[in-house]
Amino acid sequence: MLVRMKKNNLLFILCLFFIPSFSQISPNEKLVYTASYNMSGLMTQIAQVTMETELVKTSKKSFLHLNFEAATYSKWDSFFKVRDQYESYVDPVTLRTSLYTRSIYEGGYTKTEKYIFSANGLSINSTSSIKNKPEIKKSFSVGNTTRDVISMIYKLRTVDFSNFKSGQSVGFIIAFDEKEYPVSVKYMGKETVTAGNLGKKECYVLSIAAKTDKLKGKDKNLIWLTADSRKVPVLVRFSIPVGTGQLALSISSGK
Amino acid sequence: MRKFYLIAAYVFAILSLIMTILPMGTIALLPTILTLIFSVLAFLNSTGKQKLIPRIVLIIAILTMMVVLGKAVLVKNNVLNDKQFEQKKEENKKENMKDLEGL
Numbered sequence: 632m633l634v635r636m637k638k639n640n641l642l643f644i645l646c647l648f649f650i651p652s653f654s655q656i657s658p659n660e661k662l663v664y665t666a667s668y669n670m671s672g673l674m675t676q677i678a679q680v681t682m683e684t685e686l687v688k689t690s691k692k693s694f695l696h697l698n699f700e701a702a703t704y705s706k707w708d709s710f711f712k713v714r715d716q717y718e719s720y721v722d723p724v725t726l727r728t729s730l731y732t733r734s735i736y737e738g739g740y741t742k743t744e745k746y747i748f749s750a751n752g753l754s755i756n757s758t759s760s761i762k763n764k765p766e767i768k769k770s771f772s773v774g775n776t777t778r779d780v781i782s783m784i785y786k787l788r789t790v791d792f793s794n795f796k797s798g799q800s801v802g803f804i805i806a807f808d809e810k811e812y813p814v815s816v817k818y819m820g821k822e823t824v825t826a827g828n829l830g831k832k833e834c835y836v837l838s839i840a841a842k843t844d845k846l847k848g849k850d851k852n853l854i855w856l857t858a859d860s861r862k863v864p865v866l867v868r869f870s871i872p873v874g875t876g877q878l879a880l881s882i883s884s885g886k
Numbered sequence: 887m888r889k890f891y892l893i894a895a896y897v898f899a900i901l902s903l904i905m906t907i908l909p910m911g912t913i914a915l916l917p918t919i920l921t922l923i924f925s926v927l928a929f930l931n932s933t934g935k936q937k938l939i940p941r942i943v944l945i946i947a948i949l950t951m952m953v954v955l956g957k958a959v960l961v962k963n964n965v966l967n968d969k970q971f972e973q974k975k976e977e978n979k980k981e982n983m984k985d986l987e988g989l
Contacts, residue, residue, distance in 0.1 A: 706909035707909050730985055750989070
């Protein structure tokens with residue numbers, strides 16, 4: 632254990648000196664997914680999901696901008712148009728959130744949310760508004776490990792699963808809809824799957840569970856991360872109250 | 887029995903037409919295939935002039951199937967360049983940078 636800690640520390644120091652100080656997340660990465668929804672047993676492609684990273688600088692600090700977008704394909708726009716954007720500005724090394732925003736448009740329903748995390752990470756100042764309703768501002772206390780849902784996905788990619796045993800879990804706490812939710816990620820094993828332009832890749836299969844009514848079923852919300860240093864999410868299968876679906880990687884660019 | 891086959895063929899024909907208009911992809915083939923099956927069964931159980939309606943439903947099913955397959959092959963998935971969304975993203979980014987500057 633001690634040896635491993637020392638190894639990890641050494642790796643961390645090496646990263647600090649020889650690699651620009653980023654976690655395993657590259658600042659110019661773009662991942663494009665095809666989102667499909669299960670209709671009567673057949674997966675129907677409905678939207679494009681994009682995850683992008685970019686380094687942004689203010690006069691005092693640098694942030695890693697994590698951008699998540701979902702947009703329905705044009706053929707669906709007249710029936711149910713979706714234009715969702717989730718953004719997270721995090722520390723490039725620790726991936727600790729400073730600012731999180733959510734702006735959704737789903738078939739005419741709109742909602743915006745902004746969380747400003749305090750410097751010590753113990754409180755969030757939130758501003759939210761739902762279509763035709765006044766803006767609500769509030770402040771709520773959180774644990775110092777609480778993060779937003781987008782940075783959680785990227786933080787998950789920094790976890791070393793190589794020594795995990797099947798059934799072993801890692802936990803996160805996320806703030807969503809002005810509440811904290813514990814999220815548990817269980818390592819299920821390895822599997823080789825098709826990963827868009829990356830070809831066939833051996834992946835870690837992880838099961839995501841959260842104490843929320845937004846996710847349904849046991850081990851029905853799964854994510855496949857490439858079993859390499861990038862840990863690219865190549866496939867996501869989800870089960871929500873209104874059905875099941877998946878996100879499949881089509882294009883991965885950047886390193 | 888002919889009546890049952892005919893009603894089933896009608897119902898699935900209407901369903902397949904609706905699903906072909908909607909962007910349901912190849913899922914529209916399900917009611918189309920059922921229309922084909924029931925219209926053929928209605929046709930086989932018909933005599934003389936009775937064969938006309940099942941024949942028409944059968945033609946509708948074949949045409950619907952061609953449209954569904956044609957759309958699946960020729961129409962590619964694409965996201966429209968949504969100027970309003972792009973503008974909103976730019977505005978969000980500017981506002982976010984202001985917030986970050988204050989941190």
